[in-house]
Amino acid sequence: xxxxxxxxxxxxxxxxxxxxxxxxxxxxxxxxxxxxxxxxxxxxxxxxxxxxxxxxxxxxxxxxxxxxxxxxxxxxxxxxxxxxxxxxxxxxxxxxxxxxxxxxxxxxxxxxxxxxxxxxxxxxxxxxxxxxxxxxxxxxxxxxxxxxxxxxxxxxxxxxxxxxxxxxxxxxxxxxxxxxxxxxxxxxxxxxxxxxxxxxxx
Amino acid sequence: xxxxxxxxxxxxxxxxxxxxxxxxxxxxxxxxxxxxxxxxxxxxxxxxxxxxxxxxxxxxxxxxxxxxxxxxxxxxxxxxxxxxxxxxxxxxxxxxxxxxxxxxxxxxxxxxxxxxxxxxxxxxxxxxx
Numbered sequence: 271x272x273x274x275x276x277x278x279x280x281x282x283x284x285x286x287x288x289x290x291x292x293x294x295x296x297x298x299x300x301x302x303x304x305x306x307x308x309x310x311x312x313x314x315x316x317x318x319x320x321x322x323x324x325x326x327x328x329x330x331x332x333x334x335x336x337x338x339x340x341x342x343x344x345x346x347x348x349x350x351x352x353x354x355x356x357x358x359x360x361x362x363x364x365x366x367x368x369x370x371x372x373x374x375x376x377x378x379x380x381x382x383x384x385x386x387x388x389x390x391x392x393x394x395x396x397x398x399x400x401x402x403x404x405x406x407x408x409x410x411x412x413x414x415x416x417x418x419x420x421x422x423x424x425x426x427x428x429x430x431x432x433x434x435x436x437x438x439x440x441x442x443x444x445x446x447x448x449x450x451x452x453x454x455x456x457x458x459x460x461x462x463x464x465x466x467x468x469x470x471x472x
Numbered sequence: 473x474x475x476x477x478x479x480x481x482x483x484x485x486x487x488x489x490x491x492x493x494x495x496x497x498x499x500x501x502x503x504x505x506x507x508x509x510x511x512x513x514x515x516x517x518x519x520x521x522x523x524x525x526x527x528x529x530x531x532x533x534x535x536x537x538x539x540x541x542x543x544x545x546x547x548x549x550x551x552x553x554x555x556x557x558x559x560x561x562x563x564x565x566x567x568x569x570x571x572x573x574x575x576x577x578x579x580x581x582x583x584x585x586x587x588x589x590x591x592x593x594x595x596x597x598x599x600x601x
Contacts, residue, residue, distance in 0.1 A: 292514040299506050307498045321499060325506050332510050392489045399490065414490040445486050 276301060280344040287335055299328055302345075306352055312411045313356045314365040315400060323359050327352040342425070349426040353412065365400050398448055399441075406441030409434050538581060545574045 279297060286294035306327055310320035330351055338347050399410050409423060413434075416422035424434040552571060 292511060295510050296503070296507050299503055299510075303498045303502055303506070304495070307502070308493075308496050311496050312493070317496065320496070321502055324498070325502070325509065328506050329509055329513065332513060392492075395486060395489045396493070410490070414487075414493070418487065418491065442486060449486070 277343060277345070284335060284338065284344065287332075295332060298331070302328075302348060306348075309349070309352060309412075309415050310356055312399075312415050313360060315397065316365065319365075323356050324352070326359065327355040330355050346422075346425050349422075350428055353408070353426050357408065395445065395449055398445055402441050402444055406437050406444060409438040410441040410445070413438050541577050541581060545578065548574050 279301065283294045283297040287298075303324065306324040307320050310323040310327070311317065314320055314323065331348060334351065338344065342350075399407060402410060408427060412423035412426050413420060416426070420431055420435055420438070423438075424431040427434060548571060
């Protein structure tokens with residue numbers, strides 16, 4: 271669905287909800303359930319919990335709809351609010367207590383053609399993100415959730431882009447040090463299909 | 473410690489791995505469950521906000537009266553303290569008697585305040601505030 275159309279539909283649904291038509295909120299949930307559940311999943315890596323957190327975020331959206339000032343787009347406001355909900359939920363009950371050093375070491379480059387080993391290796395890297403210190407974890411989570419768009423990540427976090435870039439660089443550096451084998455293990459098919467934006471890499 | 477790793481290659485791999493997440497499809501009941509909770513919320517009457525604007529004159533008056541009482545109390549205590557003498561212990565009783573009205577004023581202020589705090593807590597527990 272084109273972003274402009276979604277924005278128009280969001281606006282129309284918001285206006286209907288504010289006019290007292292609670293059922294119009296269903297359109298918002300229908301359009302945004304996928305992104306919000308996926309975002310929550312990246313915060314906790316637990317499917318059931320991700321859905322609970324996304325549902326809580328929708329309820330907060332419902333309660334706070336009148337407070338949306340329309341200075342930013344609906345999606346920006348929605349993601350920022352959801353990030354707040356997920357952050358507070360995870361502060362109450364952390365998703366993982368394993369220190370970064372204790373995250374299982376993935377298989378080495380010798381097994382790079384083994385599909386299962388590669389999947390395990392990738393899972394280990396993704397789990398390691400949750401083991402990052404909180405100030406670095408969220409920028410990393412949101413940067414990849416927003417398809418490597420620092421601006422979107424910083425708007426969601428409500429922080430200046432420079433701060434997000436610095437924390438992101440530090441978070442990625444910690445991951446790189448934790449998984450030095452990735453240096454030797456070139457992932458050609460992934461690297462060729464996914465070209466990261468170079469704006470934050472250094 | 474200086475790293476001997478190649479940041480470009482490493483970050484490329486990390487980017488590739490973290491970007492290539494499978495998309496999670498919300499469970500079939502997610503939409504219905506969420507809307508059910510939204511409808512429950514909508515069915516509840518909205519909490520009545522405390523009328524701060526209307527209460528403001530009363531609060532200002534209470535603060536002024538309280539301040540005046542406090543001022544009078546301190547003044548009475550200081551006056552009594554000046555009059556107390558170890559050579560005349562019988563006068564202490566007289567001065568304590570002089571403080572009695574101030575004590576009653578203090579009690580009269582504290583009791584409604586406690587009552588107000590208690591009622592706020594009870595109302596808060598009932599979900600009204």
